[in-house]
Amino acid sequence: MAVSAAEAPPPVIQHPPVAADRTSTGLNHRKVLMWAFLGSDCMFFASLISNFQVQRGRSLNPPYPKDIINIPFTSVSTFALLMSSLMMVLALAAIQRGDVRGMKIWILACAFLGALFLGGQFYEFTGFVQSGLKLSTNLFGASFFILTGFHGTHVTIGVIWLISVYYAAARGRITQKDSLSVELAGLYWHFVDIVWVAIFTIVYLLGT
Amino acid sequence: MANVHLATEEHHPPASGYVKVAFVLVVFTAIEVAVYYIEPLRVLDLLAPILLVLSVLKFCGIGGWYMHLKMDHKLFFVFFAAGVCLAGTVIIALMSLFGELTESGKPIQSISTALQLEAVKTPGALAYEDQLGGSPIGNAELGRQFWVLRGCTGCHIAPGIPSGGQIGPNQTHFSQRPTIAGGLLANTPANVELWLKDPPAVKPGTLMPNLSLTDEQIKDLTAFLYSLP
Numbered sequence: 001m002a003v004s005a006a007e008a009p010p011p012v013i014q015h016p017p018v019a020a021d022r023t024s025t026g027l028n029h030r031k032v033l034m035w036a037f038l039g040s041d042c043m044f045f046a047s048l049i050s051n052f053q054v055q056r057g058r059s060l061n062p063p064y065p066k067d068i069i070n071i072p073f074t075s076v077s078t079f080a081l082l083m084s085s086l087m088m089v090l091a092l093a094a095i096q097r098g099d100v101r102g103m104k105i106w107i108l109a110c111a112f113l114g115a116l117f118l119g120g121q122f123y124e125f126t127g128f129v130q131s132g133l134k135l136s137t138n139l140f141g142a143s144f145f146i147l148t149g150f151h152g153t154h155v156t157i158g159v160i161w162l163i164s165v166y167y168a169a170a171r172g173r174i175t176q177k178d179s180l181s182v183e184l185a186g187l188y189w190h191f192v193d194i195v196w197v198a199i200f201t202i203v204y205l206l207g208t
Numbered sequence: 209m210a211n212v213h214l215a216t217e218e219h220h221p222p223a224s225g226y227v228k229v230a231f232v233l234v235v236f237t238a239i240e241v242a243v244y245y246i247e248p249l250r251v252l253d254l255l256a257p258i259l260l261v262l263s264v265l266k267f268c269g270i271g272g273w274y275m276h277l278k279m280d281h282k283l284f285f286v287f288f289a290a291g292v293c294l295a296g297t298v299i300i301a302l303m304s305l306f307g308e309l310t311e312s313g314k315p316i317q318s319i320s321t322a323l324q325l326e327a328v329k330t331p332g333a334l335a336y337e338d339q340l341g342g343s344p345i346g347n348a349e350l351g352r353q354f355w356v357l358r359g360c361t362g363c364h365i366a367p368g369i370p371s372g373g374q375i376g377p378n379q380t381h382f383s384q385r386p387t388i389a390g391g392l393l394a395n396t397p398a399n400v401e402l403w404l405k406d407p408p409a410v411k412p413g414t415l416m417p418n419l420s421l422t423d424e425q426i427k428d429l430t431a432f433l434y435s436l437p
Binding site: 041056 | 222263271281290295299302303
């Protein structure tokens with residue numbers, strides 16, 4: 001009985017044992033560092049989410065969240081970010097099987113969706129300011145802009161990182177054996193996505 | 209270096225697996241948005257639990273499959289799980305500390321806020337109501353709640369209420385003061401209400417902001433202030 005591609009056993013990825021990989025844990029230094037960073041970055045967002053939650057419902061001046069937050073619009077932005085994560089894993093899968101061209105296409109698509117999300121956030125922020133909500137208007141404005149603004153900063157860094165990976169691949173500096181470089185960019189990108197999952201629920205859906 | 213070895217094998221799912229995960233994530237997000245618009249779920253207080261469960265499932269989907277925590281070395285999982293657990297603990301602890309989980313209408317009934325409110329039930333409040341013939345100009349109890357929940361303690365100390373800032377005047381023995389607003393107004397309920405309505409209009413340059421209080425809130429706060437021992 002023929003086995004379809006979808007049912008094929010998962011590929012075994014071998015990162016080449018170069019000198020730089022030798023560690024007491026047996027794990028790649030760069031990957032350990034990335035996970036340590038992501039673990040610590042959780043605390044960064046925890047402080048901002050806590051701040052938002054603590055200030056929730058305590059604004060004395062309008063506009064209040066219910067007045068200006070547009071759930072359908074943010075849902076589309078969320079969809080774009082979720083799809084960008086799919087593009088990212090497909091880029092990683094492509095480079096791991098040696099398909100540099102495929103990786104470049106997927107990673108460019110990922111960066112485009114990330115930029116689309118940022119454009120949506122810029123549009124949203126502009127609309128809020130025009131509605132009278134600024135950083136100093138009330139507690140909601142302060143906590144909302146700081147939390148979502150710092151997430152947006154993370155997305156911006158991620159987009160720059162993805163474009164850098166694309167250019168490195170375009171110049172032939174990333175091949176199958178360098179898949180870890182793509183994987184690290186992917187870990188960061190998925191983290192940005194995972195944080196947005198929490199922000200979308202807490203700030204947008206429960207905050208209004 | 210006898211202990212040097214490489215643990216580099218990772219079993220990543222095929223591309224079709226990633227697409228399936230993406231489909232599930234999109235469906236969960238669509239359910240979240242749909243649930244948001246179902247009014248009865250709000251009334252029954254089911255909105256938050258449903259959204260949080262869906263959010264956790266999406267979180268696990270991205271972390272487990274896209275970030276490969278399900279297949280990767282356990283140390284990476286430990287690093288990330290430690291960060292997430294610590295972050296969650298900090299969020300819950302701070303929300304409890306500031307009464308976000310404990311106020312009426314919030315997921316968990318009062319602990320810290322209730323204790324704070326209980327601590328300031330003073331004989332002075334009853335005395336003030338008695339002075340006005342049992343018909344206070346405002347509700348001192350509501351004024352006290354407003355004082356605690358809206359953060360007046362950020363600038364003022366009030367007897368019996370834990371913590372308090374020193375930017376504004378200490379409100380101990382408020383009813384016994386001859387004047388308010390830095391000596392500008394005589395201490396009468398009418399003047400206190402005038403002051404609370406728009407402090408900068410009464411005294412330009414004052415640090416006390418216009419809090420856009422409603423007439424009812426002003427009356428309640430006034431009653432509370434006169435109730436302080």
